[in-house]
Amino acid sequence: MTSSDRLPMRRALLSVSDKAGLIELGRALIDKGVALLSTGGSAKALREAGLEVTDVSDHTGFPEILDGRVKTLVPQIHGGILGRRDLESHRAQMDAHSIAPIDLVCVNLYPFAATVASGADADTCIENIDIGGPAMIRAAAKNHDHVVILTDPDQYGAFIAALDQGGTTLAERQLWAGQAYAHTASYDAMIASWFARQRGEALPAVMTVSGTRRELLRYGENPHQDAAFYTTGENRFGIATARQIQGKALSYNNLNDTDAAFEAVAEFDAPAIVIVKHANPCGVATAPTLVEAWKAALRCDPVSAFGGIVALNRPLDVETAEQIATLFTEVIVAPDASEEAKAVLSRKKNLRLLLTGGVPSPVSGGMTFKSVAGGFLAQERDAGRVGPEALRVVTKRAPTGQEMADLLFAFRVAKHVKSNAVIYVRDGATVGIGAGQMSRVDSARIAARKSMDAAEAAGESVALTEGSVAASDAFFPFADGLESVIAAGAKAVIQPGGSIRDQEVIDAADAAGIAMVFTGMRHFRH
Known part of the structure; x- marks a missing residue:
């Protein structure tokens, strides 16, 4: 890239909520002879640092009105940003209306997400929806052939380095323009999600999901797949x-x-x-x-x-x-x-x-997503939990106190095991886990086999599942699954119930003298 490809700077508009790096940026611009325009707190911070800055209202000849809701939404600002320097007609109109070109727009937006996270009321959240900021960002990004748009303090270093080289290149401006549109899209997505929550609508007609890339990963599940880790800002x-x-x-x-x-x-x-x-x-x-x-x-x-x-x-x-x-x-x-x-x-x-700094609440809300061809599936996080009061004893024998505690423990584990899931538990610890099988019988048998292997490794001759309790993430469709659990040595079982053959399964439990409870809640995990 030659020096002739670089865009010189004459006038910059700085209006940021996040003041990180603002003074260094302002000083670098002034050192290059760039005039500074600014608003509110940004102008105050620049002046306190000894930098010369012109208030936007002085530049436009139009005061801030409506408690600051209107200050940059005027032709002198947007004309200065959107005017094409390569079109004679644009230059003539700008001259006719005394509109000075603005070569750099540095804006980041009102802290809407932080305001919501603070527990502020609805009126305060709405007042922290930025209007003028996104308008300036989008205008500058659209006209990136002639205007630089910066939306993140992390971009300032590269921009200052470009200034030292004589100005920014088109490739740099294209990069920042793309990042600017991602910034406003993310901001709008947060606002749309907040409005949906205000309506009590977990699954709105149009769902926007936004993430910020935290890091590129070496690869995905396999080396031939590209991957990255994104954060959504969820408070969890x-x-x-x-x-x-x-x-x-x-x-x-x-x-x-x-x-x-x-x-x-x-x-x-x-x-x-x-x-x-x-x-x-x-x-x-x-x-x-x-x-x-x-x-x-x-x-x-x-x-x-x-x-x-x-x-x-x-x-x-x-x-x-x-x-x-x-x-x-x-x-x-x-x-x-x-x-x-x-x-x-x-x-x-x-x-x-x-x-992590803390432990997430297992019963809190939030959404989970899974991609499918042409779209994605969205659902509320599985925050379901059953307590002793929700269980229904369906067999002649009721669980003992220890069995009941282990049953509830086992069902919580089942929630996090791939379906079909069968879990054996004894004294507050798993002793066999069968996961992800196409048949519930296979899950029960695999868990029992692995329990026997673990017992042998520990020098024991009896499977760890002997005298245990068992959990199934969904109902037993036939008695054979339960019979496999009984054969493994389980003395009590927890399952959702709801099969048309429930009575057949209950009869098998009674015949074996074991206790069984129904939860009325399943925990499929695919």
């Missing part, structure tokens, strides 16, 4: 709020599995550990301490746990860190960690440690 502790303390870069699969693990561990109030492999839990346990929960979770399936993801719902302590460090683990995610725990894990250079 998790992967998007996590700080990576150590370890190599996270992959697409790491992020997906870590999210699955952290959402699952958030289900439990007591200290809990969830171990995930390929987005499915392979060990879940609660206990009085995290280290006890770790040992119980690992016992369920130590083979699958190798190279897995470990999630905790409490800050990581040094004793638990020492135990986890004995096994090859890809990621540990927790709300926080002690300095001693961090020191222990620092010896594992490739292990990623993520600290």
Whole structure:
């Protein structure tokens, strides 16, 4: 790119809510002889830094009116931005109406999202919907052949470097113009979503989803797929709020599995550990301490746990860190960690440690999305939860107190296991997990087989499922699925119910002398 391709600067309009980098930008422009126009707080900040600036109202000869709602929506501003310098007719009209060209527009918008997040009332939120800002941004981006548009303080460094080279190039202006339209589209999407929520409409006729790229990933699920991680601004502790303390870069699969693990561990109030492999839990346990929960979770399936993801719902302590460090683990995610725990894990250079700052609410709202050809599916997050009062005992024998506690635990785990899911639990820990099978019978049998393998690895001769309880994420369509669970040694079962053959399944339970409860709620997870 030669110097003749670069666009010189004569006049700039700076009007920003985020003042980061504003003074440095203003000083760089003045050093190059660029005149500054500004409004309100931006003009005040520039003057306080000793920089010469002209108020927009002085430039236009028209005062700010309607409590500042109208200050830049005037021909002297938009004509100066939109006028094409390469058209004689545009130049003539600008001269006839005393409209001076504006070569740079630096605008970021009223903090609508932050205002909503603060819990402000509807009137305050509406007052923080920017009108003039998006209009100037879109005008400058449209006329990027002749005008620079900056919407993010992160862009200022590259712009200042371009100034030092004699001005911006067309390629640079095209880049910033595209980013500007993405900025206003995201802003409008937030506003549209807020209005939908105000109407109580979770699934509006037109749904706009906006994300900000946090990082490019090496690849997606497989090396031939490109991928990136985007954040939506949802106010929810998790992967998007996590700080990576150590370890190599996270992959697409790491992020997906870590999210699955952290959402699952958030289900439990007591200290809990969830171990995930390929987005499915392979060990879940609660206990009085995290280290006890770790040992119980690992016992369920130590083979699958190798190279897995470990999630905790409490800050990581040094004793638990020492135990986890004995096994090859890809990621540990927790709300926080002690300095001693961090020191222990620092010896594992490739292990990623993520600290989220908190645990998400398992019963909070929000949306989840899945792409399909030509569109996407949207649904509310599965925030369903059943308590003892919601259960219906359908067998002659009712569960014991311990069985009831384990049944509720098992059903919470089932919510996070791919369908068809069958979960065996004993004493607050999973002892067998069957996931993602086309047949519920196969899920029950696989979980029992893996339980026997785990028992043999621990030097025991009886499957861990003996004397357990079992959960099914959906109803048993035939008695054969329940009979497989009974054969594995389960003494009580929790399932949604609702099959036309429920009575056949109940009769099989009664014949075996086991207890069974219906939840009336299923937890499919595809």
